Amino acid sequence: MSRHLLSAADLDHAAAVHVLDVAEEMAATQRREIKKLPTLRGRTVVNLFFEDSTRTRTSFEAAAKRLSADVINFSAKGSSVSKGESLKDTALTLQAMGADAVVIRHPASGAPHRLARAGWTRGSVVNAGDGTHEHPTQALLDAFTIRRHLRADGAPTGSGTAAGPGSATGRDLDGLRVTIVGDVLHSRVARSNVLLLHTLGAHVTLVAPPTLLPVGIGGWPCEVSHDLDGALRDGAPDAVMMLRVQRERMSTAGGGFFPSAREYSRRYGLSAARLRLLPEHTIVMHPGPMNRGLEISADAADSPRSTIVEQVGNGVAVRMAVLYLLLAGDLGGRA
Amino acid sequence: MSTTTPAPGGTGPAVLVRGARILGGEAADLLLSGGRIADVGPDLSGAPAARGAEVVDATGLVALPGLVDLHTHLREPGREDAETVESGTRAAARGGFTAVHAMANTDPVADTAGVVEQVRRLGEEAGWVDVHPVGAVTVGLAGQQLAELGAMADSAARVRVFSDDGKCVWDAVLMRRALEYVRAFDGVIAQHAQEPRLTEDAQMNEGEVSALLGLRGWPSVAEEAIIARDVLLASHVGSRLHVCHVSTKGSVEIIRWAKERGFPVTAEVTPHHLLLTDELVRDYDPVFKVNPPLRTQADVEALREGLADGTIDVVATDHAPHPAEDKDCEWAAAAMGMTGLETALSVVQHTMVETGLLDWAGVAQRMSTAPARIGRLEAQGRPLAAGEPANLVLLDPAARWTVDPAAMATAGRNSPFRGRELPGAVVATFLRGRATVRDGALVEPAGTAR
Ligand SMILES: [Zn+2]
Numbered sequence: 001m002s003r004h005l006l007s008a009a010d011l012d013h014a015a016a017v018h019v020l021d022v023a024e025e026m027a028a029t030q031r032r033e034i035k036k037l038p039t040l041r042g043r044t045v046v047n048l049f050f051e052d053s054t055r056t057r058t059s060f061e062a063a064a065k066r067l068s069a070d071v072i073n074f075s076a077k078g079s080s081v082s083k084g085e086s087l088k089d090t091a092l093t094l095q096a097m098g099a100d101a102v103v104i105r106h107p108a109s110g111a112p113h114r115l116a117r118a119g120w121t122r123g124s125v126v127n128a129g130d131g132t133h134e135h136p137t138q139a140l141l142d143a144f145t146i147r148r149h150l151r152a153d154g155a156p157t158g159s160g161t162a163a164g165p166g167s168a169t170g171r172d173l174d175g176l177r178v179t180i181v182g183d184v185l186h187s188r189v190a191r192s193n194v195l196l197l198h199t200l201g202a203h204v205t206l207v208a209p210p211t212l213l214p215v216g217i218g219g220w221p222c223e224v225s226h227d228l229d230g231a232l233r234d235g236a237p238d239a240v241m242m243l244r245v246q247r248e249r250m251s252t253a254g255g256g257f258f259p260s261a262r263e264y265s266r267r268y269g270l271s272a273a274r275l276r277l278l279p280e281h282t283i284v285m286h287p288g289p290m291n292r293g294l295e296i297s298a299d300a301a302d303s304p305r306s307t308i309v310e311q312v313g314n315g316v317a318v319r320m321a322v323l324y325l326l327l328a329g330d331l332g333g334r335a
Numbered sequence: 336m337s338t339t340t341p342a343p344g345g346t347g348p349a350v351l352v353r354g355a356r357i358l359g360g361e362a363a364d365l366l367l368s369g370g371r372i373a374d375v376g377p378d379l380s381g382a383p384a385a386r387g388a389e390v391v392d393a394t395g396l397v398a399l400p401g402l403v404d405l406h407t408h409l410r411e412p413g414r415e416d417a418e419t420v421e422s423g424t425r426a427a428a429r430g431g432f433t434a435v436h437a438m439a440n441t442d443p444v445a446d447t448a449g450v451v452e453q454v455r456r457l458g459e460e461a462g463w464v465d466v467h468p469v470g471a472v473t474v475g476l477a478g479q480q481l482a483e484l485g486a487m488a489d490s491a492a493r494v495r496v497f498s499d500d501g502k503c504v505w506d507a508v509l510m511r512r513a514l515e516y517v518r519a520f521d522g523v524i525a526q527h528a529q530e531p532r533l534t535e536d537a538q539m540n541e542g543e544v545s546a547l548l549g550l551r552g553w554p555s556v557a558e559e560a561i562i563a564r565d566v567l568l569a570s571h572v573g574s575r576l577h578v579c580h581v582s583t584k585g586s587v588e589i590i591r592w593a594k595e596r597g598f599p600v601t602a603e604v605t606p607h608h609l610l611l612t613d614e615l616v617r618d619y620d621p622v623f624k625v626n627p628p629l630r631t632q633a634d635v636e637a638l639r640e641g642l643a644d645g646t647i648d649v650v651a652t653d654h655a656p657h658p659a660e661d662k663d664c665e666w667a668a669a670a671m672g673m674t675g676l677e678t679a680l681s682v683v684q685h686t687m688v689e690t691g692l693l694d695w696a697g698v699a700q701r702m703s704t705a706p707a708r709i710g711r712l713e714a715q716g717r718p719l720a721a722g723e724p725a726n727l728v729l730l731d732p733a734a735r736w737t738v739d740p741a742a743m744a745t746a747g748r749n750s751p752f753r754g755r756e757l758p759g760a761v762v763a764t765f766l767r768g769r770a771t772v773r774d775g776a777l778v779e780p781a782g783t784a785r
Binding site: 108113114130133188191215 | 541554
């Protein structure tokens, strides 16, 4: 039984589908009058955030509280973290507090692995985004969103048979085409999504300028393209996911990855014109926070195809499922 | 017959080493006396000079000239929390070394005659191996202005190897001047080849594993571009260049190309680059974080081949001890470096001898003779023959042991080989006839109460 969720690769096909199914159940409870479940009463979940992310922290906090867990928010940003040693000391402190699960966001790739493997804590470790490595719960909520839109009964690309109306329970993403666009090199969202969506049977295409793709990407289970128009027109994606691009990356100090925001937007932004290349059923996704006018136009962000606001809500259900399975159930998977 | 004068510093009673396989060849006796090898022969038990000598049974053991490390970080002065000259040279003796070159990146930097003489003196006081300080190429390793290389060469430390190790002398004009300048006293520039702009904040080898792990890539071209430039510079000015810790296949090819043209270039490889690959980084354990980074299996193969065919002259440890807290953290925050003195010979046996790539004579050449010659050490790296200084190591090639960093003499616990079973154990080390190691254990110098 897997004790941690460090990478999307920790989940095999059955485990990934199961998390999505449990997340559906969790989402159903959230439509009730009384949202709170007693499942994790008496358990302690620590949100250990070494990096600002109100969005992710509040999502995990809401998830843990709705399962009746005690939540400790531990923000270590800007403290003596530069030395790194404090990760160990902080972990030992949390251990002493009796943390059953540690949800960690850290600017260093692999910090959750250290926490889980170095023997500093006995609790379960959930990776809430580590450096430029992974963000597995983001990938889960993206997969959840895609499945709901495209694999539920009555969905344009869904199969017609299964449980109740609108249900996607038990299904994967077999054969769906997902195009992920932008700064793959620095994106933990992209890494986790490539791994998870592939596990679930989707065909993933990454689109980016060559400077924003890692050397060594050849072994990834996806296609790679530098031509967004071609990928949208000929690839006929079912979902298009736009990644955040940081403006500072165009300066020499930032690495000089692209010449200007305007050129980036022209070549790789989801403009109104590109939106019109998409099949009618295609959804538009973004993990947030968005740079409107850079990687995504207002037309795209605010269009009816956009699932961007919905993704946030799905995040709580998915994180409830992960915490529940780690602490009270069985996450399954490979680890 | 003992007809030679005692070696300087040679002391202690005579020692008769019986039945050692010299360079892995035929078994022979060696008589050590007055700091020198007094005699070598099939049976010296009846020799008059052997009367009263302490007898060491070396049946089944291989005798090699005392190992010489061209690249050791002893950390003193400045980082005595990581290692001292005392602890580092104890580790060296246990690893079979009789001489080490102490790198200049101490605090203060070894960029003046005063500091190199201090390190030299600390080595003499410790007495475990000969300590030859490496001088910094530039003041403070800052890459701006040449350090007083001549003063260090003329000092009591007689510095011949100069290096900004840890930093690359990246300015082409400064590198050219350094190469030219040290020719006046037969010095060599040992370059840490790392193009700085291509490796800003780099964390591990750039390739498939770094792509997955989201760690900033350290491209092989950053090493190869500097080596290519430097071999051409060395040829242009006719000065000796030594390339530190070569880690990539491309680097081996460039050095091979340079040697084919007769360029005055030598190179070293570390034991860890002969065995370990970037696959080990997958769990983000910083014990595998090192500069240059662990590369791929193809690079490992090329390095072994290059060492076997002589493209790479030397195995050097790049022994780099760190206190536990500098490794007990997340990858990006961790220090780069690995300990190596006490595992070097075993790793070379494992990767080069047991694979048939080198015989023991080849190991002696690459771990003793060649590094001594590059460092211009006259009394090290000598043949095991009558009249030569009695610097030698006896190792048991049939032994197997499991690496336990806590049991090491070095203060550093950052061995990347921890938990591995390795072949070959150092049974005895002799420095000018005195046993620094006997039965695998350090022998405290007589008259000291440590
Ligand atoms: Zn170096």
